[in-house]
Amino acid sequence: MLGTTVSPQHDNLWQVLQSYYQLTKPRIIPLLLITTAASMWMAADGQVDPLLLLVTLVGGTLAAASAQVFNCIYDRDIDYEMLRTRHRPIPSGKIQSRDALLFGIGLGCLSFTLLTVFANLLTALLAMSGIVFYMGIYTHLLKRHTVQNIVIGGAAGAIPALVGWAAVTGELSWAAWLLFAIVFLWTPPHFWALALMIREDYAKVGIPMLPVVEGEESTTRQIWIYTLLVVPVSLMLIYPLGVSGFLYGAIAILLGSIFLKKAWQLLQNPTDNQLARSLFKYSILYMMLLCTGIVVDSLPITHQLTALLTDKVEMSIAAMSRL
Numbered sequence: 220m221l222g223t224t225v226s227p228q229h230d231n232l233w234q235v236l237q238s239y240y241q242l243t244k245p246r247i248i249p250l251l252l253i254t255t256a257a258s259m260w261m262a263a264d265g266q267v268d269p270l271l272l273l274v275t276l277v278g279g280t281l282a283a284a285s286a287q288v289f290n291c292i293y294d295r296d297i298d299y300e301m302l303r304t305r306h307r308p309i310p311s312g313k314i315q316s317r318d319a320l321l322f323g324i325g326l327g328c329l330s331f332t333l334l335t336v337f338a339n340l341l342t343a344l345l346a347m348s349g350i351v352f353y354m355g356i357y358t359h360l361l362k363r364h365t366v367q368n369i370v371i372g373g374a375a376g377a378i379p380a381l382v383g384w385a386a387v388t389g390e391l392s393w394a395a396w397l398l399f400a401i402v403f404l405w406t407p408p409h410f411w412a413l414a415l416m417i418r419e420d421y422a423k424v425g426i427p428m429l430p431v432v433e434g435e436e437s438t439t440r441q442i443w444i445y446t447l448l449v450v451p452v453s454l455m456l457i458y459p460l461g462v463s464g465f466l467y468g469a470i471a472i473l474l475g476s477i478f479l480k481k482a483w484q485l486l487q488n489p490t491d492n493q494l495a496r497s498l499f500k501y502s503i504l505y506m507m508l509l510c511t512g513i514v515v516d517s518l519p520i521t522h523q524l525t526a527l528l529t530d531k532v533e534m535s536i537a538a539m540s541r542l
């Protein structure tokens with residue numbers, strides 16, 4: 220049954236368009252796309268075909284939007300109950316579930332067609348698997364039933380990294396799976412920091428998010444463990460995989476140190492909402508800058524500058540050893 224929680228309001232065209240836009244949870248999509256783009260640059264050794272980049276990012280946007288629309292339909296009952304989400308288009312009565320369903324299907328079909336025609340079938344299938352995983356596994360099976368919901372469900376959010384690699388190469392490789400692993404391990408600190416701030420909302424609707432079920436101390440301990448894991452895993456792009464270099468390494472170490480410091484501070488003060496907010500905001504900046512680091516590191520100009528610098532250092536060492 221696809222009835223709405225509140226009877227639909229009649230708005231002008233602009234308001235209707237805005238409501239459909241809001242239904243796609245648009246604020247999250249850019250970061251998903253940044254992981255796709257980073258993966259594409261890495262796969263293409265810094266030289267990405269601009270048309271393929273555009274098509275993949277548009278296809279990825281449509282797929283993520285479709286997934287979010289289905290999630291909004293399925294979760295309309297709890298979205299209506301929670302303060303953070305009750306203004307969303309379905310619980311607030313601006314869009315009917317039936318119309319949203321057609322919109323979500325349309326977005327998914329467009330994405331599949333675009334990616335199949337202009338990228339390749341693997342890319343399109345991966346994007347569709349993102350929709351199925353987010354909707355079927357995370358939203359339906361896990362979110363309301365297990366405290367591990369976002370750990371396993373986090374795999375959906377990591378799929379865009381695979382999409383980017385597949386678009387460039389037509390296959391998957393260790394590097395693609397490593398970027399997947401970085402996003403996967405990053406998701407628990409990202410989400411639990413936020414969940415610490417809004418646990419009452421989740422408790423009210425009976426969603427078993429970790430801070431609700433196990434409390435602040437256990438949550439901050441698990442945030443710390445995942446942060447401890449994500450930092451060394453981010454460095455594996457340099458060794459053993461050898462797909463990123465010194466510049467990325469410096470960026471990953473700097474960003475990772477700040478991530479660890481913030482997670483450690485929260486571990487020492489599990490009830491401090493300001494620290495949780497700061498970690499949540501930083502988690503977004505971390506992923507944004509880490510992916511930017513991957514892109515910049517992959518550029519031919521960076522390779523040339525690194526080679527030049529290495530030559531100079533080697534020459535200086537040779538000159539000093541002759542003295």
Ligand code: HEM
Binds near residue numbers: 303
């Ligand atoms: C299971 C995995 C995830 C869960 C449960 C989750 C949950 C959330 C929630 C509840 C918010 C607050 C949104 C709001 O206030 O409406 C949020 C914000 C955000 N998430 Fe995640 N997230 C997950 C994975 C990801 C991934 C993989 C990315 C991108 C790589 C991402 C990027 C963002 C961004 C950029 C924001 C901030 C949006 C804003 O500006 O308000 N999230 N996340």
Ligand SMILES: CC(C)=CCC/C(C)=C/CC/C(C)=C/COP(=O)(O)OP(=O)(O)O
Binds near residue numbers: 378
């Ligand atoms: C390739 C592809 C299409 C991948 C799908 C990626 C995707 C849509 C990830 C979303 C991750 C996310 C923000 C989950 C929050 O859901 P929630 O239901 O817990 O959030 P809410 O409480 O704000 O509703």
